Amino acid sequence: MNEAEHTIKQLREGDELTISSVYKSNREKFISYARRFDINREDIIDIYQDAIIALTENAKKGLLDGLKSEISTYLFSIGKYMIYNHLKKNKNLPLFEKNIPDDITWNDYAEEMQDDEVRRMKASFSKLGEQCQKVLRLFYYEEKKLDDIVTALAYSNKDVLKSQKSRCIKQLKELIQNDK
C-alpha cells in the first residue's frame, strides 16, 4: 500500500492525526489561493474547513478508494467549488452556474439546514444513546450497507442489527414528538 492509499485508508477510518496532518499540510496553499478573491480571512478558513469535512466525508463513504489524483488535488477541487459558491451566495452573482466537478460528490444541504423539522430531528438525534447514534451514523452518514455494519460493530447477525436500528428510530420519533 503506498502513501496515498494509506492516507485514504486512515481518512476512511476517521483517524484524527491523519485529518490534522492533511489539514495542516494543505492550509497555506489554500489560503494563498483564496486571498485573491473578495472574501475575508475568517470566511476563507471557514470554507477550507468545509472542504476538509467534505474530503473526510467522501473518504468514509468509500468514494476516495481508487482515487487517481492526489488527495491535495481532490481537496483543492472541492475547495475551489466552495469558494465559487460562497461568492455566488454573498453577491447574487447573476452569472454562470458553475458545476461541481464530475468526480466530486457534495451536497451542502442548504435548504434542509433551514427546515424546522430537520432542526428538531438534529436536536433529538443528539439525545439518543451512543450506540444508536453510531448505528444511525454508519447507515445514514457513511452510507454503509447493513451487512457491513454488522461486521463493523460486531453484531451477531443482521436481524439483531435491524431490530436495534428499528428501536433507535422509534426512540427518535418519540423524542421528536415530545419536543413539539
Next chain:
Amino acid sequence: MTNKDLLIEKFLEHTLSAEEQLEFDRLLQSDAAFQQEFEFQKKLKASIIIETREKQKEQLRALEREIATPSRFKYAAAAAIILVVFAALIFALIRPDTDDLYASYYEPFPNLEKPTTRDKTATDLPAKAFYAYDTENYATAAALFDQIYTQQAADYAILYEGLSYMELGKFRQAIQTFELFDFEKQNNYTHTISWYLALCYLKNQQTERAKFLLEEVSLSDSQFKASSTELLEELN
C-alpha cells in the same frame, strides 16, 4: 419490518434490484404513508449529516486555534499589534492616493482575439461582442461576453467582460467577473486578469488584495511584470 420499510432501507443502501426499484417508484407515487415514511427518512439522513458535519467543524475550529496562535508568540503578537497600530497611523498620513495610482497605471486593454473586420453585420456572438468592445459600446460588450461565458465558460469572455465593466466604472462587477477565472490555470490570461483585478482592488481601496496579486504578476513573465513591480514599490 414490513416489506415497504425494507424497500426504503434498500433504497438508502443503493441495493434495490430493478424489480424492487419499480415497486419503490410505484409506492412513492401512490402510497401516502410510504411517501411520508420516505420523507421522514430523507430528513433524518439530512439531519444526521448536518449534525455530524457540525461536530467535525468544531474539531477543526479547535485545530485552527492551535495553529493560528501558538501561545509562545502571544505576547510578541500583542506587542507587534501595538506597533502596527502606530505604524498604520503614520502611514495613513503618507498613504499614496489609490485613485491617482489607478489613473496612472490603468490602460485599456486592446482586442487581441478577433481583429474585427469592423463588420457591423457579423452575426456570430464573439464577433458582435468584440465589435461592441472595439467601438467602445462597453455595456453591450459586457452583456455579450456574459452570454458567451454562459454558453462556454471561455477565459477570453471573462477577461473582456471584466475589462468592459472597468471601462464603465463598475468595479464591483468587474471584480465579480474576474473572480470566475480559474487562477490555478497558467495560461495566457492568468496574469492579464490578475493585473486588471489588482487594479480594480486598488480602485476599490482594497490595497492588500491588490498587492498580493501584483506580487504574483511581478514574478511572472507577462507583459505586466514591469508595471506590477513599479506599482508595488509605490504602494510599499
